[in-house]
Structures are given as structure tokens and as C-alpha cells.
Amino acid sequence: MRKEVGGEANLGFIVPDAYDAVLEEKKKNLDGCDSNQLIRWFAMRQAKEHDFYYDFQLNEENQLINFFWRDGRMRSDYEAFGDLLIHDTTYRTNKYDMICGPFVGMNLHTQNIMFGVGFILNEKAGTFDWLFNSFLTSMGGKQPVTIMTDQSSAMDKAIREVFPKSRHRLCTWHIRENVVVNIKGVMAKEGFKRQFLLCFEIY
Known part of the structure; x- marks a missing residue:
């Protein structure tokens, strides 16, 4: 939209306004019945499993x-x-348009393993603050040595x-994807792409 109107100053609204408008639309889709059923399911699992944790x-x-x-x-x-x-937030649910944010790691066999799952309505700093605090609390306060995410x-x-x-640290896959969009002209220069990809091989 910025490109279409010739810059952000011509939009007539600021980024928080856009977030708020999208959030209002998403809130219309929230179904109290499904939400209540989900919380009941969480409570039931917690009653049966001593180490099950949930937060909402x-x-x-x-x-x-x-x-x-x-x-x-x-x-x-x-x-x-x-x-x-x-931690990755590139997935969306169908019905409620919530953002799925899985917490993933890797075991000794280089297989992905799940540490937890969060669903959030927006990608604001306050929302991530809540989600990360929930994760940290659930893990007894143990912080990871390294966190790998997309660029946000x-x-x-x-x-x-x-x-x-x-x-x-930023995920190399996301860096490569963003390069295609953000520095197309530089990537087209002779020899640059080869040198750029060499950085990933060294890494």
C-alpha cells in the first residue's frame, strides 16, 4: 500500500492503526464456545497429567x-x-486467522522436537512478551543459549x-527469502550471488 500511494506519509494511517483494524476483524471471528471448550480441554489434561502446562x-x-x-x-x-x-510465526490457522508460533528444538539425531505451541492474534512486541514469558515460566525459568527466529x-x-x-540469531532460510525481495538489484550483479551464498556455506 505504501508503494501504491507514493510513500507512508500518503497512507492516511500509521502502522498501529493497521494492526488495530486487522485485530478488530480477527476478534469478530472468535467463537466463545470453541474457546471455552479449549480451556476445558487444557484443564482436563492438567488434572490428568502432573506436568502439563497451559496459559491463556x-x-x-x-x-x-x-x-x-x-x-x-x-x-x-x-x-x-x-x-x-x-521460534517461527509463519503459519496461520484457517477459521480464526490466529498465528501459530511453535517452539522447536533439535535432538541428537538432528530431528526436530517440539517444546511448546503458542497461538497469538497479532505480532506486537507486547504479545510476544506475553508468549515468551509463558514459555519461560513453563520451563522453570531456563533460558536457551541461542534463539533462532525470523526477522521481526x-x-x-x-x-x-x-x-x-x-x-x-536470524534463520538463514528467512535471510535468503528476504534477499530475493529486498536486494534484487545487488543480487543481479555479476559474482555477488556466488559470494553471498558462500557465506552460508562457511556458516
Whole structure:
């Protein structure tokens, strides 16, 4: 939209206005019946499993806007393999348009393992702050050595607040994808692409 109108100054609204408008549309889709059923399911699992953890957040209208959960196996896996934590928010659900943010790691066989799952309504710093704090609380306060994410200033801000002892690294896949969009002209220059990709091989 910025490109279409010749710059952000000509939009007639600022970025927070856009976030708020999208959030209002998403809130219309929230189904209290499904939300209540989900929380009951969480409570039932917690009653049966001593190490099941869940957390959720409501808005001022008592609508479910964010939630997080992990089971005992995820906690055990994090204790053993939690040096590296990968968090990705590129997935969306169909009905409620919520953002799925899995917390993933890697075991000794280089297989992906799940440490927890969060669903959030927006990608604001405050939302990530809530989600990361929920994750950290569920894991007894143990911070990862390294967190790998996509490039998000809101996520970066929350990571610095919640995981001050962790090193934040950007995912190489996302870097490559963003390069195609952001520095197309430079990538077209002779020899640059080969040199650029060589950086990933060294890494």
C-alpha cells in the first residue's frame, strides 16, 4: 500500500492503526464456545497429567486472544536439548486467522522436537512478551543459549526483555527469502550471488 500511494506519509494511517483494524476483524471471528471448550480441554489434561502446562490471555471483552501449552514430554526434551530454541510465526490457522508460533528444538539425531505451541492474534512486541514469558515460566525459568527466529523487530524487542542471557540469531532460510525481495538489484550483479551464498556455506 505504501508503494501504491507514493510513500507512508500518503497512507492516511500509521502502522498501529493497521494492526488495530486487522485485530478488530480477527476478534469478530472468535467463537466463545470453541474457546471455552479449549480451556476445558487444557484443564482436563492438567488434572490428568502432573506436568502439563497451559496459559491463556483474554481481552477486555473476555475473549480468548492468545494461548500457550506444553506437555511433560516437551518439558523433558527442553531440559535435554534446550540449548537451541527456534521460534517461527509463519503459519496461520484457517477459521480464526490466529498465528501459530511453535517452539522447536533439535535432538541428537538432528530431528526436530517440539517444546511448546503458542497461538497469538497479532505480532506486537507486547504479545510476544506475553508468549515468551509463558514459555519461560513453563520451563522453570531456563533460558536457551541461542534463539533462532525470523526477522521481526517486535520479536527482537521481546527476546531482549524476556531472554536477556540468550543469543538471538536470524534463520538463514528467512535471510535468503528476504534477499530475493529486498536486494534484487545487488543480487543481479555479476559474482555477488556466488559470494553471498558462500557465506552460508562457511556458516
